[in-house]
Amino acid sequence: MIDYAIYFAFTCFGAAILMCLWRIITADGVGTRVLALDTMVINTIALMILYGLDQGTEIFFEAAMIIAMLGFVSTVAYARFMLRGNIIE
């Protein structure tokens, strides 16, 4: 039962990631693209945890955690670049 649920979740997040990619490539403004990247990162985290759950392994945890912790830094950097040009002022 859990397996099917996991596969279902796989499919959902997989689709989600593809949609994010689609957005990144087709969006009209960098703002939306950054947003899509951010969302993609979040979906990726979910996928990694899922996969760890599926395989019963822990090796995905650190990566997922680091992504969750640092992922936003680059997003903020992009946004600051758009807002101020200089990201460290």
Added chain:
Amino acid sequence: MTFFFELLITVFLIVSGIFGFVGSFGMIKLKDPMSRLHAPTKATTLGVGGVLLASICHSVLLEGKLSLHELLITLFLFLTAPITALFIAKWHVHRHEKPSDLPDAGEDELWATHAVEQVEDVPDHSTN
């Protein structure tokens, strides 16, 4: 008993899947940039949250070992997601909204993003 645990986990997973999907789908479907901004919060909250809960329950209830470190990921996401959203929102306000389009900022007159003396002869956003 195990069945109920498994059921619980399954529910978490399905919920997470749905919201994860909806989150990104929103970005495709919704037209105006500001509305798109709402989408990822679902992926962040119930999307990832569901998976993490499922993972925790799985280790605690089924494997019987206390493993809560998934909570950290939740913590980080809840700390960072609002900042991301804020910045992207500020970017939209900065790029697409004139002070007149926004509700009155009360005694402060301006919203922070607009509160800046404009530098002259700066090219308007050349890119994108």
Added chain:
Amino acid sequence: MNHWIVAPIVLPAILAPFIIMVLRYHLDLQRIFSVAGVVALLGIALTITAQASGGDIQVYELGDWPAPFGIVMVLDRLSAMMVLLTALLALPIVLYAIASGWDDRGKHFHALFHFQLMGVCGAFLTGDAFNLFVFFEVLLIASYGLMTHGGGSVRLKAGVQYVAYNLLGSTLFLFALGTLYGVTGTLNMADIALRVAEIQAEDTALLRVGAVLLLLVFCIKAAVLPLHFWLPASYANAPLPVAALFAIMTKVGAYSIIRMYTLAFGPEVEATQGLAGDWLQPAALVTLAVGAIGILGSQHIARMVAFCAIASMGTLLIAISLFTPEASAAALYYVFHSTLATALMFLVADLVMERRGGAITPMTPMAQTGLISGLFFVGAIAMAGMPPLSGFIGKLLVLDAARDAPGSSSVWAVVLIGSFVTIVGLARAGSLIFWKSHDAEHIGSEDTADEEATPLPAPEPQTGLAFTSVFGLVAGLILLTIFAGPALNYTSQTAEQLFTPEHYISAVLGGEE
């Protein structure tokens, strides 16, 4: 175990950070320590050369892990000799850099200088292919810093090209190492040699690809056509003392070719037949030709000397590409000569440029013309391989070694015509820069192509130290000529050692074959 082997690497690796941390604000102390460090390095180099000259190969197992599982440094005649050459080169150059004040035109010159030495020595000593890559990167990145030392728009532009091109090279290096590891499952050079020799005849393709990619990487460093394009602009625009130091960098490439293609992919290894022999010699001939033409065609002294470097690398690689003991002996003798001669020419070029700019056009006389023109004359003789200096002996050695080789006639033709063009080019440049200057006001009919250029304000006369260091290089060339016999004797023994790789392998792997 013999800690001397690793000393040439550890010494600069400790000295440079020390300079950065403690002496960052005291240029004088930096200079003192820097020179002291080079002198110490020279001492170490002499020691290990003495140890290696006996002919037994010593191995240093880093981290006490046996080869091939850990990284080893290997001290044989070749590596010792190259380290010695590095130290010998470094001393006059660091002195010159100090005397000319170049080290004060930007930050961290001495730290980068020693890091560069560390990289070079490491590349010469290591017995591990991937560790070789690491040291390549160390010396490269240090060279990036030295090359852009002091800034200046054109120099930086040249720097971008230099870095970009070499990053491509580093990438290729990784592709090559990956392929080799993917096939042989090892990184230790001796172990690679062992396994390459034993690989089945029906599965050689991937190994060959790896081997040839590796060769290409080394050819980039050695500035073999058509992979030499990084050199002219970067050497010509680098601070010339730095360019003088870079004379050893191209030799690292040459060294690596000799090392890998005698040890692992040697002439008699079936699996890698014809990878080097087939094309390296023609390429080397073209390199020499292009170098010589460049010398004649340059309008700027630094660029001209850069082409001198290319030409000498061409000659060197002609010798290497023969892959015979006597040819390699000749090559190794020539390595010494061309390194010192190239450095000498770069330093002389700097003396000129500091006084009247580098354009090869007549100008009003500069300070100390006589002395500088004399040095230029000596350097030119060395570069063109004219007697009585070591260049002529080196050239004779190469020609003599090539005599029964296939294509010997083309080798002779290119080498001799090449030196002819070089002579003409250098004579032309010399007479324009040093003699013509005497009547710059009434330019003669000759060389209509050379337009008049305005002289730079003559700088303060150089300190004696600058000239002393240049004379040091001259002395090196003279000694290399006088003691050509012993030197050739040493290089012959070295070549002998190279062409019996069994000893190296058994020394590294503890004679397990």
Added chain:
Amino acid sequence: MEALVASAVGILTAAGIFLILRRRTFPVILGLSLITYAVNVFLFATGRLALNAPAVLNKYEEVPYTDPLPQALVLTAIVISFGMTAVIVMIALSAYLSSKDDHIDMSPQDSVDAPGEDA
């Protein structure tokens, strides 16, 4: 799986080289970082692919381990290429600021006496 990895390496390489062949510094830098990805994956893959076999020793049971050596090599490679990227970015930026021009090409005459200008 192997096909995916190999094709990915190929595509990254191709894109990287294509960008390196551009005429401005920035795309060249992008190309370099792409080709760096390519070579890192390449080097990593020479240890052959394995799922759920991290080279972290398991004291309790006999489990398969992937080849750790290429991973260590790639780690070193990543670090080094990071340093290299930082340097070339900096040099490119300095070059642009000094000449207000981000063309990566230079004319042969650029060399004439340019080194004199800074002292």
Added chain:
Amino acid sequence: MIKLLRRVFPHPHLTFLLTVVWVLLANNGSLNSLVFGLILGIIIPFITQPYWPDQPKLRNWPMIVEYLLIVLWDIVMANITVARIILFKRDAERQPNWVCIPLELRTPEAITVLAGTITMTPGTVSCDLSAQGHNLLVHCLDAPDPEAVRDQIKQRYERRLKEIFE
């Protein structure tokens, strides 16, 4: 005594948080990780102290718990409503809207928590502060009646946060 404690624990809450984080990281409740986490939990605040000049005092812990529960509940509910909007509502019918929320909160930390809460509950995103920080600009995915949103936010969240922080 208090001063000494302050010296040792420049940020007691932070120390606590960090220790918890460490234990979670180590993912075992062993004494080792507890001790080690505590040690680091004491050291790190010393390093980061200068970056957090004036920290607020937290009062009223029960309120904090209550607040958390409410937020969680709201998140779940909001998720469902927003999901319905995205999936089934046509863009034409949807009424996105800006809402200005006048703030009584003054403490930066408090304002941050409020804004974060608003963002994390689907359907609303806090977009900007006013020039002196007396108002919060919120964007609603679908809000026919902005006032309602504003009142709800002030009632459910800001009131409680004020009790917690100020």
Added chain:
Amino acid sequence: MSLFLIAALPFLGAVFPALLIRAGRNAAASAAGLTTFLALMGLLIHIPAVMRGEIVTARFDWIPGLGLNANFMLDGLGFLFALLILGIGLLIILYARFYLSREDPMGQFYTYLLLFQGAMVGIVLSDNILLLLIFWELTSLSSFLLIGYWKHLPEGRQGARMALAVTGGGGLAMIAGMLILGNIVGSYDLSVILQNKELIQASPYYLPALILILLGCFTKSAQFPFHFWLPHAMAAPTPVSAYLHSATMVKAGLFLMARMWPVLSGTDAWFYIVATTGLVTMLLGAVIAAFKDDLKALLAFSTVSHLGLITMLLGFGTKFAAVAAVFHIINHATFKAALFMTAGIVDHETGTRDIKRLGGLRHLMPVTFTIGTIAALSMAGLPPLNGFLSKEMMLEETVHTTWLHLHYLVPGLALVAALFSAAYSFRFVGHVFLGPERNDYPAHPHDPPVGLWIAPAFLVVLVILIGLNSAAIVGPLVAVVSSAVIGGEKLPYYSLKLWHGFTPALFMSVVATLGGLFLLGLHKHCERFWNTLPRPEAKVIFEALINHFTQLSRWITDELHNGVLSRYAIIFVAFTVGLGYYAYTTGTIGVETRIPLPAQFIPIIGWICLVGATLGIMWFHRNRLLSLVLIGVVGLIVSVAFNYLSAPDLALTQISVEVVTMILLLLSLNFLPTETPWDSSAARRWRDAAISVVAGIGSGALIYAIMLRDFAFPTISDFHLANSYKGGGGTNVVNVILVDFRGFDTFGEIIVLGIAALIIFALTEAVLGTNVRGYLLNRKPHWPQSGDSHPLMMVVATRVMMPIALMVGAYIFFRGHNQPGGGFIAGLIVAIAFLMQYMASGYTWAIERQRFYYHGTIGWGVLIAAATGLGAWFNERPFLTSDFGYINWPPLEEFEWATAMLFDTGVFLAVLGAVMLALDSLSRFAWRPGMAQEFPMDINPLRDDPPEQDEEKEQA
């Protein structure tokens, strides 16, 4: 005296003048003269031995490995030339002392002159052809210096360069020839080579060797068609011309032909090449000389002509001819040197060398007149002077020579040559000394001081004495030299008497003399006719040739290295791919031995993202910000892929490196254009795309082939897996490899990182030191900036995130040895944590609260790592040997310590310092005054209107 010393003395002597010149011109001159004199004495000591026909030798093994040894030998031939070189050299030194003016740097002159002298002596004494080559090229170099001695004269420089090019080039050809010769014989020692006539002439390489060697000789001796450089070398001071271009250097070629005569001569090839060249040269030189108005030019071409004569004689290949050649060498040396000095005197006294402006000097300068006349008549070949004797022998020999069965060709042409040579000799006398005295000499001519005329006078005396009684004076010498030339064989019959009866040669002489006089009479008409003839000016041609070649090579060089990096890169890629393909196809590929893993759903998703992003970058690369976003996607996928493929360490590293790189690029992009303009044509882009695709296919195919095959041998990493815990004390094998098995790599790696940071720092300093600083202060942002640069929420979030990030960093660091993580990743995480702070509250605000200095951090990192390595030395272990153990402090469970952790600390610090220093330097570009803000956040309601109870908190 040892031959070594004789050869070395001039070189030693060369040092003194340069040093002594401070002590005055006499000191320099006498030093030069003394050394030469000593050498000469040393030579004369050997007279008895040489006259006995013995060969004096001196050998020293210099480079046995090459066969290049300092072997010298002295036989008749060598003796004769050494005598000429040193003897005439001595006279020249004396002469030059008075000739050179005050302005001329005399020290230099004598130094160069002695260098040249030494080289010449070396040539004639060498018993090793490689050694001979060295001296040979040395003469080219030193003559280059001597000809260019008067740097202010363009002719001097041109002449010098031309001489160097021609003679030096010929020398290079000769190198090849000598090497071939040496390889035929198997030795480079002359004494050995001279014993192997048959072997050499039988070898297929005889002809090439002959031609190459003769090239050297002909260029040196100015034989047609290489005669053109010699007249231009006359730009040198007259002593030089007299010495190099009449007496010595130009005879080096003759010497070598004579030296090689025993083994090379006697074949048709030799005859037709050498004799013909000599004949043509003799004729041409004589004719041209007759119409030269510059005294020195006249003498120069006459020299060319006489050299041709000697060459022709050697070319005949008969012993008698060889004797004649030797004899003429002696005679020519005497009268020609005298003539040159005379010309020099005339030039010196009258201030002109132009015959047209001279004449009637016989009364004004009687001594000079006498000397000049005698010498000239000897050159014309009039009895009883020595010139007559050797010319007789020459003519005699030509009579017996047939050229392609033509009996009258050689004698006929020789006669014409003799006629013209008589003509110009008479002209030298008639148009300079005879005729009416004039009153328009540039100076007031009179006989010079004795110092100037003593030397030529001495020579002229020789001329006469030899003429009158050659047998007694030079007979023995000629004999011994000739026998040396013909290889010690029996001498032919010859007599050096004046009168041989009425031989054909005598008639020819008479005809030549009368014809010469006749020609001189008609000189005006002939000259008019001569001037109508087209005469190719060799110098112009040569210069044009060199210039065109220079232009051509400049064009080639600049076209080839046109500074277009993309072309360099394309060549690089194409070459690499080509060779890789070649290597592959020339090998054999084994069968696939591994079953590929199934491609699951998630990897495919990832693959699609990767490909999509990559193609996106190629497509959108003009939009730089967007391409950065896409790079971010690639990085994300790659790191997740690493994780998926069991490389957690790589994943962690990749992620954190990703973030830092991104920030780096954004920081720089702030100053760069945000758009890449279109500046390459569609065709170009397609070409690039094509080559890129090929390369991509190559790399992909390569890795695919590798992945589907097993290692050909067991991989060494099995050892690492087996020993990681036992020997390294860690369960994370990757980390143990990094800090232990291959710690040396890591050591180098952190140094690379440190250097990178240093470079960035140094460049920042360099660039900000220039006017760029001003540009940066005034530059406008890319687009309007928003307000609120340090938003409240970000600041507050960072206040919590940073400590946690540090915590995570610590965690990653400590577990690294046993679990994925380690110093490098930890360093990056901590760096990013501080970076967050920078971004939140601004650079200046954060830096004020910074508690560590980056240079120091890097330095400490490297030093700690090194110290860990050195620690091993103290317990007799190699560098970087690690150690570990376990600590047990109840109630805690036992925990591990490992020196590797200390090493990892070094890594951690180095990485942290490097990243921070790099970003810090970049941030300084954006610095502008007034950016320093006192508050962490722009908006803080608490600050503006604080609630009462918070008052004191604000103050604090």
